[in-house]
């Protein structure tokens with residue numbers, strides 16, 4: 335059905351002196367290279383929802399997110415590709431000017447409903463929604479079909495080459511899929527949320543076999559979801575200069591920062607072979623002032 339180019343999801347091998355001195359190898363799975371809009375993990379998380387919508391002959395997808403959401407733009411793009419109408423239920427009042435994310439999603443045919451923060455918390459749909467041809471995808475694609483899709487990420491790398499897999503965590507759907515698909519690897523998640531200890535439970539409830547071989551780390555959020563500090567932005571620029579790998583300040587910048595500080599702190603035993611999932615999301619950087627990032 336949907337066809338982002340899986341062959342573009344190559345593995346990079348950044349070779350920083352730190353990795354050598356700590357005797358670990360690090361590969362980065364570049365899911366950000368798969369598709370210009372539906373980047374990273376979002377296509378994987380969406381695909382079984384969309385398949386189900388098609389099977390049930392629904393023609394209208396409704397989903398939820400913020401004004402800079404990678405999930406919103408990915409859903410708009412996927413709907414556009416598949417000929418499904420899309421509506422984004424957006425957190426916050428209608429802005430006088432759309433974010434670049436909403437502008438693009440709108441160009442891709444997405445309609446918006448803006449809810450204030452209270453209404454959004456309750457995921458209150460406007461009267462008349464959902465209609466009988468409407469299909470609702472939960473916020474961030476969280477749910478069993480999302481995790482099943484995320485497990486398919488394993489098809490674009492050889493898991494047996496690795497001892498550890500590290501990913502950024504928002505809803506935990508991607509991480510749950512990876513844990514299900516990689517029983518022999520230790521999966522470590524870097525939460526980008528501040529003190530969201532519900533995540534462990536949310537992830538566990540998507541696991542096939544009640545596994546416990548995962549670690550979720552809560553100390554790398556830089557102040558909370560979508561918050562950033564000068565140190566984070568500096569790190570992202572330095573990391574790009576050293577490796578050629580761009581990152582976003584909401585997810586993957588925090589992920590790469592965490593991976594390097596975990597390696598420095600000897601979190602991974604010597605000879606660990608670490609795969610870091612670059613889950614995309616670069617479009618979110620357009621919310622930063624021009625010139626903040628060197629890429």
Ligand SMILES: *Cc1c(COP(=O)(O)O)cnc(C)c1O
Nearest residue numbers: 504505506507508585613614615
């Ligand atoms: C959405 C997103 C995540 C979080 O994925 P979850 O499955 O919600 O945990 C991680 N990285 C990027 C770039 C994302 O856009």
